[in-house]
Amino acid sequence: GENVGLHLPTLSVQEGDNSIINCAYSNSASDYFIWYKQESGKGPQFIIDIRSNMDKRQGQRVTVLLNKTVKHLSLQIAATQPGDSAVYFCAENKDTGRRALTFGSGTRLQVQP
Amino acid sequence: GAVVSQHPSRVICKSGTSVKIECRSLDFQATTMFWYRQFPKQSLMLMATSNEGSKATYEQGVEKDKFLINHASLTLSTLTVTSAHPEDSSFYICSARRASGGNEQFFGPGTRLTVL
Numbered sequence: 332g333e334n335v336g337l338h339l340p341t342l343s344v345q346e347g348d349n350s351i352i353n354c355a356y357s358n359s360a361s362d363y364f365i366w367y368k369q370e371s372g373k374g375p376q377f378i379i380d381i382r383s384n385m386d387k388r389q390g391q392r393v394t395v396l397l398n399k400t401v402k403h404l405s406l407q408i409a410a411t412q413p414g415d416s417a418v419y420f421c422a423e424n425k426d427t428g429r430r431a432l433t434f435g436s437g438t439r440l441q442v443q444p
Numbered sequence: 445g446a447v448v449s450q451h452p453s454r455v456i457c458k459s460g461t462s463v464k465i466e467c468r469s470l471d472f473q474a475t476t477m478f479w480y481r482q483f484p485k486q487s488l489m490l491m492a493t494s495n496e497g498s499k500a501t502y503e504q505g506v507e508k509d510k511f512l513i514n515h516a517s518l519t520l521s522t523l524t525v526t527s528a529h530p531e532d533s534s535f536y537i538c539s540a541r542r543a544s545g546g547n548e549q550f551f552g553p554g555t556r557l558t559v560l
Contacts, residue, residue, distance in 0.1 A: 339485055363547050365548075365549075367551075372535075372554070372556070373553055373554065374448075374450075374537050374551040374552050374553045374554045375488065375537070375551045376551070377548065377550075377551075380547065380548065382547075420487060420488070424547065430476070430541060430547060430549070431478060431490055431493055432478070432490065432539075432549060433490070434480075434487045434488045434489075435487060436486075436487050437486075437487050
């Protein structure tokens with residue numbers, strides 16, 4: 332089933348490098364997308380969001396790119412720091428009424444000092 | 445602002461007992477709260493949508509009689525796992541949306557449930 336797996340894909344980067352985390356979403360009707368960071372034993376922490384009428388949005392050290400043609404979302408983290416090490420999830424709002432979110436399977440980011 | 449708390453943060457119980465988990469929006473009102481479950485090394489799976497003053501909406505495959513949800517006020521939703529079994533052991537996370545509107549969901553810190 333969806334999101335079943337024993338191993339999260341892992342991205343390992345050196346401190347100071349840029350990181351790119353990718354996500355494929357499933358519903359072309361989704362109108363809102365969010366990236367979350369989750370540290371071990373904690374709830375998800377909001378990073379950045381983007382609406383479907385945009386293709387790029389920038390925050391502090393982070394950029395989200397949305398490609399609706401191929402249903403692809405990416406998170407770029409500039410000058411990655413050890414504190415960025417966590418699991419990153421993309422989420423899409425499939426249900427425009429309830430605003431419920433569907434989460435992607437996640438990517439573990441490991442930053443090597 | 446926009447802080448969501450959960451209580452307890454972790455709970456260990458015996459098989460067959462019931463456990464109640466609280467989700468509170470501390471500094472805003474939330475007409476809608478969501479309950480998620482997360483198994484180790486997996487993603488968050490939506491269990492149900494909790495609506496203040498009305499019945500919760502459950503996702504397919506989630507037993508409403510086993511996972512009782514009550515959203516009696518604009519700042520509190522509770523999830524009761526009834527007759528818990530070891531397979532219910534998981535990380536339960538709630539989120540809340542502002543009653544004043546907006547897309548963002550604010551997540552609680554999660555509750556680790558272990559059923560022996």
